[in-house]
Amino acid sequence: MTNIDVRGLTKRYGPRTVVDDLSFTVPAGRVTGFLGPNGAGKSTTMRMILGLAAPDGGSATIGGRRYRDLPVPLTEVGALLDAGAVHAARTARNHLLALAASNGLPRRRVDEVLARVGLESVAGEHAGSFSLGMRQRLGIAAALLGDPRVLIFDEPVNGLDPEGIRWIRAFMRSLAGEGRAVLVSSHLMSEMAQTADHLVVIGRGRLIADTGMSEFMQTNGDGTVLVRADDADTFALHLSAAGATVREGPESSLVVSDMTGAQIGKLAAFHGVALSELVPQRASLEDVFMELTSDSVEYHGAVEYHGAAA
Amino acid sequence: MSTHPAFADTLRGEWIKFRSLRSTWLTLGGLVVIGLGITVLSADASVASYPTATVEERQDWDPTNRSLLMYMVAQLVIGVLGILVVTSEYATGLMQTSLSATPRRHRLLGAKVAVVTAVAVVSGQVLMLTSFLIGQARFVASGLPYATLDDPRALSAVVGGGLYLAVIGLLTVGLGTIMRATAGALATLVGIVLLVPPLADLFPWLDGLFAFWPTLGGAAVMETVVNPDHPHPWLNLAGMGAGALAVLAVAFVLFERRDV
Numbered sequence: 001m002t003n004i005d006v007r008g009l010t011k012r013y014g015p016r017t018v019v020d021d022l023s024f025t026v027p028a029g030r031v032t033g034f035l036g037p038n039g040a041g042k043s044t045t046m047r048m049i050l051g052l053a054a055p056d057g058g059s060a061t062i063g064g065r066r067y068r069d070l071p072v073p074l075t076e077v078g079a080l081l082d083a084g085a086v087h088a089a090r091t092a093r094n095h096l097l098a099l100a101a102s103n104g105l106p107r108r109r110v111d112e113v114l115a116r117v118g119l120e121s122v123a124g125e126h127a128g129s130f131s132l133g134m135r136q137r138l139g140i141a142a143a144l145l146g147d148p149r150v151l152i153f154d155e156p157v158n159g160l161d162p163e164g165i166r167w168i169r170a171f172m173r174s175l176a177g178e179g180r181a182v183l184v185s186s187h188l189m190s191e192m193a194q195t196a197d198h199l200v201v202i203g204r205g206r207l208i209a210d211t212g213m214s215e216f217m218q219t220n221g222d223g224t225v226l227v228r229a230d231d232a233d234t235f236a237l238h239l240s241a242a243g244a245t246v247r248e249g250p251e252s253s254l255v256v257s258d259m260t261g262a263q264i265g266k267l268a269a270f271h272g273v274a275l276s277e278l279v280p281q282r283a284s285l286e287d288v289f290m291e292l293t294s295d296s297v298e299y300h301g302a303v304e305y306h307g308a309a310a
Numbered sequence: 311m312s313t314h315p316a317f318a319d320t321l322r323g324e325w326i327k328f329r330s331l332r333s334t335w336l337t338l339g340g341l342v343v344i345g346l347g348i349t350v351l352s353a354d355a356s357v358a359s360y361p362t363a364t365v366e367e368r369q370d371w372d373p374t375n376r377s378l379l380m381y382m383v384a385q386l387v388i389g390v391l392g393i394l395v396v397t398s399e400y401a402t403g404l405m406q407t408s409l410s411a412t413p414r415r416h417r418l419l420g421a422k423v424a425v426v427t428a429v430a431v432v433s434g435q436v437l438m439l440t441s442f443l444i445g446q447a448r449f450v451a452s453g454l455p456y457a458t459l460d461d462p463r464a465l466s467a468v469v470g471g472g473l474y475l476a477v478i479g480l481l482t483v484g485l486g487t488i489m490r491a492t493a494g495a496l497a498t499l500v501g502i503v504l505l506v507p508p509l510a511d512l513f514p515w516l517d518g519l520f521a522f523w524p525t526l527g528g529a530a531v532m533e534t535v536v537n538p539d540h541p542h543p544w545l546n547l548a549g550m551g552a553g554a555l556a557v558l559a560v561a562f563v564l565f566e567r568r569d570v
Contacts, residue, residue: 051413052406053569068413071314079410085403094330102323102411104315142407
């Protein structure tokens with residue numbers, strides 16, 4: 001099993017510490033979401049993992065070895081950092097052929113990965129004529145050339161249409177299903193909700209959370225329950241008497257905290273109150289994420305904003 | 311699934327990158343067209359000026375050198391190739407991908423140097439030889455003094471001219487790596503080969519350096535009449551080669567150290 005191990009990783013650009021004593025592990029067989037606001041240090045961390053940037057402290061290893069010491073890098077790690085990083089005048093096939101040749105990989109791998117990402121029919125066309133979605137696929141094909149056990153994708157769905165996003169999500173899942181370690185960065189929490197098993201959240205280069213997706217939700221959800229009853233005012237008194245905290249919700253509903261939905265249901269049954277709604281309020285991942293990272297966002301806009309951030 | 315990649319694999323990858331761009335072949339085609347075009351024009355100019363030349367000028371008349379003058383422009387075209395092999399990867403971001411595939415950076419740069427040098431040697435020799443033959447044919451047709459390849463000094467000038475262009479190729483891979491941007495590297499090259507030489511008299515204390523400078527001492531190898539300033543032109547070319555290697559050495563160190 002090949003893991004990515006990041007230990008005490010630190011990177012400074014002049015007086016700014018971009019990555020600050022960061023430690024986490026990306027295990028095999030899972031999609032690990034690497035989350036943080038723009039400028040949090042995600043890309044820099046990934047570039048250090050790949051040996052493209054030199055850390056000022058700490059280490060990043062793949063299966064215990066520094067990237068630079070991997071004898072045949074493409075067979076161990078596949079990475080897509082920037083889908084635009086292709087020469088526009090080179091065909092997709094030649095782009096991949098050059099990469100395959102540099103690692104001594106057989107020519108047939110090029111056709112195999114082109115087929116896997118669905119680009120066989122345009123393999124002979126210039127990459128410059130590709131849409132963003134096609135370039136993403138080409139980048140993924142390049143990452144898969146050596147059939148690596150570890151995959152690293154930096155913001156792979158950025159700018160894609162819904163169809164492309166869905167394809168990439170499913171693709172990540174299938175890669176992890178094959179037992180590979182997959183590290184995917186995003187600044188969009190909602191993106192991760194559907195893809196990741198595990199979350200590493202950073203802000204201003206520091207680790208904020210390193211946890212499973214469901215634990216993350218449970219720990220960070222606000223745990224209130226929305227209740228709608230025929231006689232809301234009376235039931236509110238019953239709830240308060242039973243130890244819950246009640247405040248008024250929208251359209252004469254009640255927002256109850258410190259009590260589970262099951263307890264509220266039993267209380268209603270006991271008092272013979274008919275409930276028309278009993279809905280546990282799960283904080284959206286986006287809300288949780290915003291709350292977690294609000295202190296660490298590099299540049300706040302002048303206007304407060306709520307909900308989904310783009 | 312594969313054994314450790316050897317330098318030959320890195321080289322193969324770089325060669326595929328180089329040959330798979332149409333601009334490579336357009337540039338090489340342009341090199342031939344411009345080079346031979348200038349040879350024809352400069353030979354015609356020589357033919358036109360010979361009747362009015364003084365006795366002294368006729369004594370130093372160097373038909374070989376007069377057929378190789380296109381090196382002035384050819385070095386810029388070869389230089390563009392050498393620069394682009396590195397800077398186009400920075401411009402597109404491809405350098406990150408290349409270094410992910412080949413994290414041993416000196417090996418990647420070494421392969422680029424090898425590809426450019428090989429292309430520059432071959433195209434430089436072909437261009438020099440063709441220019442020589444075309445130029446001499448013009449001189450023969452006009453009844454002017456001419457040279458043949460049987461003359462060892464003429465052969466030496468042609469071969470030396472090809473190597474001169476190869477050294478320019480080496481130099482420009484270094485410049486491209488150091489500057490990381492096409493415009494800056496190209497401006498530096500033009501400054502070195504075209505702007506500094508006419509101003510050389512302004513810097514008498516740099517005479518020692520100019521003996522090995524491109525277009526100046528470094529180009530003396532393409533002359534067959536002994537130049538009193540450069541009695542041993544191959545030494546001058548060797549010095550220019552050493553200078554290019556020094557620039558490359560700096561490039562290797564920076565390439566190894568800098569973040570991409």
